[in-house]
Amino acid sequence: MSTPPADPQPEPEPDPLSTLPRLARRHARLAHRLRRGEAALRPLLDELEAMIGASIALNDVDLIPRASGLRRPGAIARCSWPRLGTRIGLGIEPSLAHAIVDRLLGFDRKEAEHKLQVSPIEWGILGFVVARLLDRLAEGPGPFGPWDLYLDRVGPEPFPPDGLGPIVTLAWPLRVGPAHGVIRLWVPEMLLGLALVDEPPAPPITDPAAVARRFAGLRVPVRIVAGTITPADGLAHPPEGEVLPLSPPEGLPDDEPDAPPVLLVLGEGNDPHARALALGRRSDPDGSSLTILSLIPRSPEAPAMSDAPASANPPVSLAVELGRLDLSLAQLADLRPGDVFDLGRSADDPVLITSGGDPVARGTLVQLDGGLGVRITRLFV
Known part of the structure; x- marks a missing residue:
């Protein structure tokens, strides 16, 4: 016995407001x-x-x-x-x-x-x-x-x-x-x-899931800072061919001169500790990847200001970068020891030398008296 055909469903009426212009x-x-x-x-x-x-x-x-x-x-x-x-x-x-x-x-x-x-x-x-x-x-x-x-x-x-x-x-x-x-x-x-700005503020977003959905995709540049160099005579642009010793960030272990620890740094500036995020080490034999060793906690208190007068001619310090990562806020929030990131470079690739985050020179890493040094190969004028 065949079932009678179902009654056709009525077509939905068009929304009379669907053609109106939209305005935030x-x-x-x-x-x-x-x-x-x-x-x-x-x-x-x-x-x-x-x-x-x-x-x-x-x-x-x-x-x-x-x-x-x-x-x-x-x-x-x-x-x-x-x-x-x-x-x-x-x-x-x-x-x-x-x-x-x-x-x-x-x-x-x-x-x-x-x-x-x-x-x-x-x-x-x-x-x-x-x-x-x-x-x-x-x-x-x-x-x-x-x-x-x-x-x-x-x-x-x-x-x-x-x-x-x-x-x-x-x-x-x-x-x-x-x-x-x-x-x-x-x-x-x-x-x-x-x-x-003088209007009543919008109600805050209190749902953590809503905050994650709204901001987790934002990208943040992270610099891989191997240390700093100080040119002779306070020159901001050291001459090409000069070899300068690399000073690792203070307080970091240096038990392996060939692959000393590096800092993951947010933002610009030559003081690596100012925005230090984590401690890492190049892990592959060719130095093409980076493994997170530990996270660096942020102190809730601002560092005390010294009473000593500032020098009229402070020494010029240039940061030596192995590379940069482009991480999302979600990746930064989930950063854990053991995480591995691809640097897209090998150990003998050139390093970037920056002042306040701006490139000033390029160089190569060299062994120097049991430590590391940087040979200046090109200046950016």
């Missing part, structure tokens, strides 16, 4: 803050109106949570902010760029020419305008301290967001006399996020 909550808060703070732009607009002799109408800002309009034509101003270690970009559409230049020069451009690309002469004039507005902005402090921005250049090239992390685009519809267009400001999201 932090971006919504930023847009609200920016609209509330647009009055701070009025002095700049007044300055620009006085320069060009025309009224300027500014509409509400539109916050776009990505780098939008980078390749639109117009004049692109690149500004650096060395104190904060970042850059921002300003894009002026051709119609607005022409209107500003025409007002400054007293020129009446034909309507058909308003969409033409901005000329090199206009870039120079707009560079003067942007520099003057930055001077006006620098007269008073802002939420990040002084407005100490520097104008790098004005031209047609797109603003390069490389190395700045996520970018937020602030788009202001603007009218200069009869001309209208959009001015875009490309800002690192990290910088705009500082505008929310």
Whole structure:
């Protein structure tokens, strides 16, 4: 006896909200803050109106949570902010760029020419305008301290967001006399996020599993430091061919001169003990792997400061690195004695000589009076 066919299941109704644009909550808060703070732009607009002799109408800002309009034509101003270690970009559409230049020069451009690309002469004039507005902005402090921005250049090239992390685009519809267009400001999201520092903090993450999921994948560079060398006469760049004795990190056993212990060090700086993480030893016959011997506990107390006056010319100490590891925070948290890491090098491969983490020379390890030395083979000038 055959079973009757089952009743067809009704098709799910489409979600009427599925096509709506998505916006992160932090971006919504930023847009609200920016609209509330647009009055701070009025002095700049007044300055620009006085320069060009025309009224300027500014509409509400539109916050776009990505780098939008980078390749639109117009004049692109690149500004650096060395104190904060970042850059921002300003894009002026051709119609607005022409209107500003025409007002400054007293020129009446034909309507058909308003969409033409901005000329090199206009870039120079707009560079003067942007520099003057930055001077006006620098007269008073802002939420990040002084407005100490520097104008790098004005031209047609797109603003390069490389190395700045996520970018937020602030788009202001603007009218200069009869001309209208959009001015875009490309800002690192990290910088705009500082505008929310006085808001109530988000509830802390107390679930250890949630913390691990959020941060365990972050990568951290770890230096393998064999010791330090001190060039003669305090020279930061020892001459090529010179052989210098290698001083192992203080307090480490040195029972095997051919493969003395090394330190795993987090971050930069020439004092290996400042950020020492673990003690290891090259384990393979060819020295291509590293075995963790022991972890170095962190003292909760800061080291006492010496009352002795600092030397006016302290000796130059350079770190000798066997290599570097790129470990995740999860790997660092699970680090245990006996763990083995591949260094990707052999015992006779060149070593890197650094000052404050920056490479200054390359060398090779040599046997020197029962210990190890380093022969300088190449200087990085």
